Amino acid sequence: xxxxxxxxxxxxxxxxxxxxxxxxxxxxxxxxxxxxxxxxxxxxxxxxxxxxxxxxxxxxxxxxxxxxxxxxxxxxxxxxxxxxxxxxxxxxxxxxxxxxxxxxxxxxxxxxxxxxxxxxxxxxxxxxxxxxxxxxxxxxxxxxxxxxxxxxxxxxxxxxxxxxxxxxxxxxxxxxxxxxxx
Amino acid sequence: xxxxxxxxxxxxxxxxxxxxxxxxxxxxxxxxxxxxxxxxxxxxxxxxxxxxxxxxxxxxxxxxxxxxxxxxxxxxxxxxxxxxxxxxxxxxxxxxxxxxxxxxxxxxxxxxxxxxxxxxxxxxxxxxxxxxxxxxxxxxxxxxxxxxxxxxxxxxxxxxxxxxxxxxxxxxxxxxxxxxxxxxxxxxxxxxxxxxxxxxxxxxxxxxxxxxxxxxxxxxxxxxxxxxxxxxxxxxxxxxxxxxxxxxxxxxxxxxxxxxxxxxxxxxxxxxxxxxxxxxxxxxxxxxxxxxxxxxxxxxxxxxxxxxxxxxxxxxxxxxxxxxxxxxxxxxxxxxxxxxxxxxxxxxxxxxxxxxxxxxxxxxxx
Numbered sequence: 001x002x003x004x005x006x007x008x009x010x011x012x013x014x015x016x017x018x019x020x021x022x023x024x025x026x027x028x029x030x031x032x033x034x035x036x037x038x039x040x041x042x043x044x045x046x047x048x049x050x051x052x053x054x055x056x057x058x059x060x061x062x063x064x065x066x067x068x069x070x071x072x073x074x075x076x077x078x079x080x081x082x083x084x085x086x087x088x089x090x091x092x093x094x095x096x097x098x099x100x101x102x103x104x105x106x107x108x109x110x111x112x113x114x115x116x117x118x119x120x121x122x123x124x125x126x127x128x129x130x131x132x133x134x135x136x137x138x139x140x141x142x143x144x145x146x147x148x149x150x151x152x153x154x155x156x157x158x159x160x161x162x163x164x165x166x167x168x169x170x171x172x173x174x175x176x177x178x179x180x181x182x
Numbered sequence: 183x184x185x186x187x188x189x190x191x192x193x194x195x196x197x198x199x200x201x202x203x204x205x206x207x208x209x210x211x212x213x214x215x216x217x218x219x220x221x222x223x224x225x226x227x228x229x230x231x232x233x234x235x236x237x238x239x240x241x242x243x244x245x246x247x248x249x250x251x252x253x254x255x256x257x258x259x260x261x262x263x264x265x266x267x268x269x270x271x272x273x274x275x276x277x278x279x280x281x282x283x284x285x286x287x288x289x290x291x292x293x294x295x296x297x298x299x300x301x302x303x304x305x306x307x308x309x310x311x312x313x314x315x316x317x318x319x320x321x322x323x324x325x326x327x328x329x330x331x332x333x334x335x336x337x338x339x340x341x342x343x344x345x346x347x348x349x350x351x352x353x354x355x356x357x358x359x360x361x362x363x364x365x366x367x368x369x370x371x372x373x374x375x376x377x378x379x380x381x382x383x384x385x386x387x388x389x390x391x392x393x394x395x396x397x398x399x400x401x402x403x404x405x406x407x408x409x410x411x412x413x414x415x416x417x418x419x420x421x422x423x424x425x426x427x428x429x430x431x432x433x434x435x436x437x438x439x440x441x442x443x444x445x446x447x448x449x450x451x452x453x454x455x456x457x458x459x460x461x462x463x464x465x466x467x468x469x470x471x472x473x474x475x476x477x478x479x480x481x482x483x484x485x486x487x488x489x490x491x492x493x494x495x496x497x498x499x500x501x502x503x504x505x506x507x508x509x510x511x512x513x514x515x516x517x518x519x520x521x522x523x524x525x526x527x528x529x530x531x532x533x534x535x536x537x538x539x540x541x542x543x544x545x546x547x548x
Contacts, residue, residue, distance in 0.1 A: 022217065029213075038202045047203045055209070059216055123200045133466030133514075142189045143197040157497065161516065165466050170190050177196050 010074045018065050025065070029058050032075050035144070036082045042139045043086040045128040057085035080154050087132060126176040134169035137162050142170070325395050329403065333428045334391045336435035337407045340426075344378040352377075357429045359441025359536055381424060381439070387411060392486050396529055396538065402431035404438075406529040406540040408483070420459075423525045425542035443532030443539040444474035447508070451526070451545035460545040465519045468497075468512040471528045475507050480530035482513050519547035 008016075008024075010031070016024035036057070040050040061081050068077060127135055140151040141162070148166070152159040325333075336355060343352035349371045353361065364370040370377075388411035396404040408425045427438040449470040451460030463469070473480045482498070483489040492498045492511035500509045524547055529540035 025217075026214075033205075034202065037205070041202050042197065042200060047206070050203070051206050051209050054205075055213055055216065058213055062217060120200050123196045126196070127200070131464030131466040133464070133468075133518075138193060139197065142193040145189060158516070164518065168466070170193055173193055173196065177192075 011071060014065070014068060014074050015070070017062075018068070025062055028074060029061070029078075032078055035075075036078065039079065039082055039139060039144065040086050042127055042143060043083075043132070043135060044089065045124050049089055053086045053089040054082065056089070057082040060085065076150075076154060083136060083154065087136075122177065126173055129176065130169055130172055134165045134172070137165035138169035138173065141166055325393065325403065325405065328433060329405070329430050330393045332430060332433060332435045333393050333405050333407050336428060336437060337391075337409070337426050338388075340437050341381050344374070344381055347374065347378075349374050355435075355437050357436035357438045357441060359538075360438050363440035363442075381426070390486070390525075392483065392525075392527065394481060394483050394489050394527060394529060396427075396481060397531055397535075399535070401536060402429045402436075404429055404531060404538055406527065406538070408525065408527045408540075408542045410525050410542075410544065421523060421544045423527075423542040423544045425527050425529065425540040427529070427538040427540050429538075438538055441537045443530060443534075443537035444477065446480070446528045446530065446539055446541045447472040448526065448528065448541060448543060449510070450512075451543065460543060462546045462548040463519060464548055465521065466514070467519070468514040469519075469526055470510060470512045472503065472508045472510050473500075473528070473530055475502065475509055476533050477509070477530045478533070480511060480528060482511065483527040483529075484513075484515060484519075485525050487515070521547050523547075 008027075010028060013024045013028045013031075017028060033054075036054060037050060040053050040057075041047065044050045044053060057078070061078055064081070068074070127139075130138070136155065137151060140146045140154065141148065146154065148159045148162045152162045155162065340352055340355045343349075343355065350367065352374070353364075353367050353370050361370075364373060388409035390408075390410040392408040392410070394406050394408065396406060398404075404427065406425050406427050408423060410423045411421070412419045413422045427441070429436045429438050448460075449472055450467060451463050451469070469482065469484070471480070471482065478500075480492045480500075481489045482492065490498060490513055492500050492513075495513065498511055498513050500511055502509050523544060525542060525544050527540065527542040529538065531538045
């Protein structure tokens with residue numbers, strides 16, 4: 001890891017990484033990792049599968065760096081790659097079955113307090129029951145704060161498609177979650 | 183439904199309750215090792231996303247090894263009928279839905295197609311190997327009503343020939359490509375029973391017949407005829423589909439069920455080895471097919487809707503698979519999949535311009 005690179009903006013780190021500086025790539029990935037973990041975990045509902053998808057995504061990103069457009073939004077680009085890696089992972093393992101792993105503490109990775117686990121499990125289960133297209137739409141817009149057009153750009157679909165999937169996802173989640181989050 | 187609607191507060195709260203776990207302890211070490219080992223070495227063209235979707239215990243999809251064997255139909259030999267008159271009546275009364283997509287699908291093609299044109303949304307697209315789009319015959323045109331009728335009638339008559347054992351008639355109804363598959367009439371007669379097993383069950387009045395044009399040229403017009411209806415499996419009626427290629431030359435239909443251009447593989451809907459019925463597909467889930475490398479412009483058709491040429495519609499670009507030979511095409515109707523039964527037809531021609539393959543299946547959308 002380049003200690004001096006931690007204050008550099010993404011665009012400069014990308015140039016270093018494209019020039020072959022592995023530490024610059026490491027820094028880029030770690031800089032965006034938490035957000036991507038959020039995306040991957042909400043999609044996969046399983047920590048091991050989250051890690052598998054992110055391993056794949058980061059490797060693909062490194063391979064694809066030569067074609068990353070200079071000056072582009074690295075975060076959005078990496079987000080898209082991560083999304084695709086997650087979808088591939090889901091398809092590989094069939095329908096995205098609900099994990100049987102124990103819920104984990106967000107920091108330590110170990111099982112957390114029971115009262116936290118209960119609410120988290122309800123949400124995780126509800127998400128896992130959604131079709132993948134709807135799940136990603138609601139995670140991007142309601143979970144990650146993208147607007148419809150940004151989400152559409154990430155997903156490479158029309159904004160109306162995002163709106164449609166989001167509508168159905170919200171309807172299903174409200175029904176499933178019910179009073180749980182009120 | 184506004185495109186600018188703000189995040190849903192209740193849903194946002196719910197998502198915030200979902201903790202994001204830390205990586206496993208060895209995550210970064212594994213990533214470093216992979217990068218150090220060269221797994222992540224930048225490539226001039228990065229591979230496509232892995233998409234083949236199989237049962238863990240299932241064999242490698244047959245599509246990855248293009249085979250001269252024809253597509254198989256899921257029609258049991260037990261379900262046969264004896265009346266040619268009934269068949270002809272079926273041919274006359276079947277719902278013939280013709281895709282008048284000739285010009286719409288075949289016009290305006292300009293060779294290589296770019297996945298995306300702007301912005302970082304094409305980041306993942308950069309991972310894919312783009313497949314050039316073919317130049318198709320500009321003389322292509324929508325099917326005439328006579329050609330539609332000729333195609334569907336010829337298919338149903340051929341099936342009846344199989345069922346009633348009229349090998350010579352069935353032989354003569356086939357085109358040169360399919361005849362070459364058997365070599366001679368004697369060779370065909372030797373295989374007649376198995377051929378009848380594959381297709382003979384459609385004497386059971388298909389409820390729908392779709393005629394989908396693929397290409398028009400000097401060698402004739404190539405269409406595929408999709409049959410949808412109820413067949414008997416183990417004594418129980420089940421909805422099934424079959425599809426047969428036909429070459430039309432001067433209004434005469436020649437069946438080409440054995441002029442294979444390779445095996446298409448339907449990845450989604452998923453059909454496991456244990457269950458012949460595909461798993462239900464979610465309304466927002468893409469349909470995914472894999473076709474052999476080198477195949478250009480495969481056509482997907484959902485029910486009797488307008489056919490989609492892979493590469494023409496947004497999101498349907500042909501993408502080479504990363505680890506297996508073959509190329510993927512995915513498709514989701516803009517309004518998603520409506521709940522209920524659907525029929526998916528996949529068809530494509532070989533690079534030689536004469537071979538043709540097709541597959542169809544019935545699935546449920548949840």
